[in-house]
Amino acid sequence: MEYNIALVKGDGIGPEVVDGAVAVLEEVGEKYGHTFRFKSYLAGGCAIDATGVPLPPETVEGCLASDSVLLGAVGGPKWDTLSGDVRPERALLGLRSKLGLYTNLRPAKLYPALAGKCPLRAETVADGFDLLMVRELTGGIYFGDRGRRDGKYGPEAYDTEAYSVMEIERIAHVAFAAAQKRRGKVISVDKANVLETSRLWRETVHRVAEQYPDVTVRDMLVDNAAMQLVRWPGQFDVIVTTNMFGDILSDEASQITGSIGLLPSASLGDGTRGLYEPIHGSAPDIAGTGRADPIATILSGAMMLRYSFGLGTEADCVEKAVDKALNDGCRTADIAGPGDEALSCGQMVRAILDRI
Template sequence: MKYSIALLKGDGIGPEIVDSAVEVLKKVGAKYGHEFEFTPYLIGGCAIDATGEPLPEETVKGCLASDSVLLGAVGGPKWDNLPGGKRPEKALLGIRSALGLFTNLRPAKLYPALKNASPLRADIVAGGFELMIVRELTGGIYFGERGRREGKYGPEAFDTEAYSRMEIERIGRVAFETAMKRNRKLVSIDKANVLETSRLWREIMHEMSKEYSEVEYSDMLVDNAAMQLVRNPGQFDVIVTSNMFGDILSDEASQITGSIGMLASASLGSTKRGMYEPIHGSAPDIAGQNKANPIATVLSAAMMLRYSFDLKEEADCIEKAVDAVLEKGFRTADLLGTSGGNALSCTEMTEKILENI
């Protein structure tokens, strides 16, 4: 099979980690008889420097014409003083909207070899955990009406949280279907004791739970969920929540695995085309130094094979290679806090993964 992949390398360590994932995909393609065609496009700060816009029209058209999209990272201090509409991060909201990507899947897994890297107590992570956060991606406060106005105490800023029935139902269906393919346990996280949007969210989720009687469904307030993730992460299987809550909780979940450099993500819509990216940022402090951990991006490529191309065996191959490398004790600098030894560079870690494919 032949697949076209749009590469959005972006800023900071983005080019390094995307290049690593490309090498892994090429190796998998050679092993299983697939051809991956890669076309780079500009996004974020590098796009601003070249075109004056964080998301050029050429990038949007190229992504729409591709079978899937692999993204590195955007942003950095160089562009921090630009107005909101011109910042690199604006491109992320724009490309998600342009591609109709309303679902973000963020798995958080504690690898047995990295148990000592988790900041949680040994007794809490003894049984390990592997959960999936299903985050609504194109609605809520990040896309609502915003601005500045004269308020009760003088000039004020406002951002509006809004959700429609359609938006809640479509993310809810993804969550219930995901739970059906896993351990059939779903927790919906909201703030229904305060927010009207959360009350509607909870009403609709309860309605949908009747369609999925095989799924053990429950609600949890977001502040309690933040505590429960560090108290007992093993209690969770699938979590579904809104855009902002999902943004925050998925980063918390990534940190308790030991390193944010390990976590992949998939942004999906109503078609097979998705956008796949590590959840960490552009790490400008180590950009160009060959120190970045490529594993999250490599695992994002595995998610692409699984969700966009239905290549389960090939995705498993990548994930098993990462497992093998970690079990053998190989570590990048971000994983060395508790294991000791010499840190592998980005390219060296990539080579180790390639050796195990």
């Protein structure tokens, strides 16, 4: 099969880590007889420098014409003083909305070989953890009415959270379908003791659950979920939650894995096209030094194989190669222990290619 992949390398370490993931996809393509065609587009700070805007129309057109999009990261100090609507990060919101991506999937797991890097106590993660955060991406308070007005105590600001049944249903279906392919457990996170949107969320999730009798569903209040993630992360399989709760909890989940350089993500809509990217930013502090960890972007490529192209065996192959490299002691600087020799980004890519 042939697949067209749009590359949006972005800024900072973006180009280094995307090049690593491309090398891995090419290797997997050769092994399993697929052709991946890559075409690069500008977004973020590099697009501002070249065209004056963070998301040029040709990038949107190129991504819409592709089978899927692999993104590095955007932003950096050079563009920090620009005003909100022309900042590099606008490119991310623009791409998500133009591609109609309402689901964000963020897996977070503890690699046994890196258990020592986990900031939690050894007994807390004795049984490891392997969870999938399913976050609603285009609704809720980040997209509701907002403004300033005169209030009871003088000037005030407000943001509104709104969720429709349709928005909750479609994200719930994603979570239940994902759980069917995992350990069959969904925990739905809300704040139903306070928020009306959460009560609708809870009702709707349970109604959708009736269509998935092989999956168990449990509700958890968001404050409790924040605590449970550091108390016993092994209890979670799939977590489904709103845009804002997911934003916060997924960063918390990422921190307990040991390094932000390991975590991939997928943003999906109704079709098969998705936007795949590491969860980290452009890491300007290490850009160009060869110290970037390419694993998050390589695993984002594996998620693309699985979720957009239906190539589960090929995705497994990439994930196993990463596991093997880590088990064999390959370490970039972010995950190196005292006395470990740190590999460069390119050396880590080579180590993974050798294990495919």
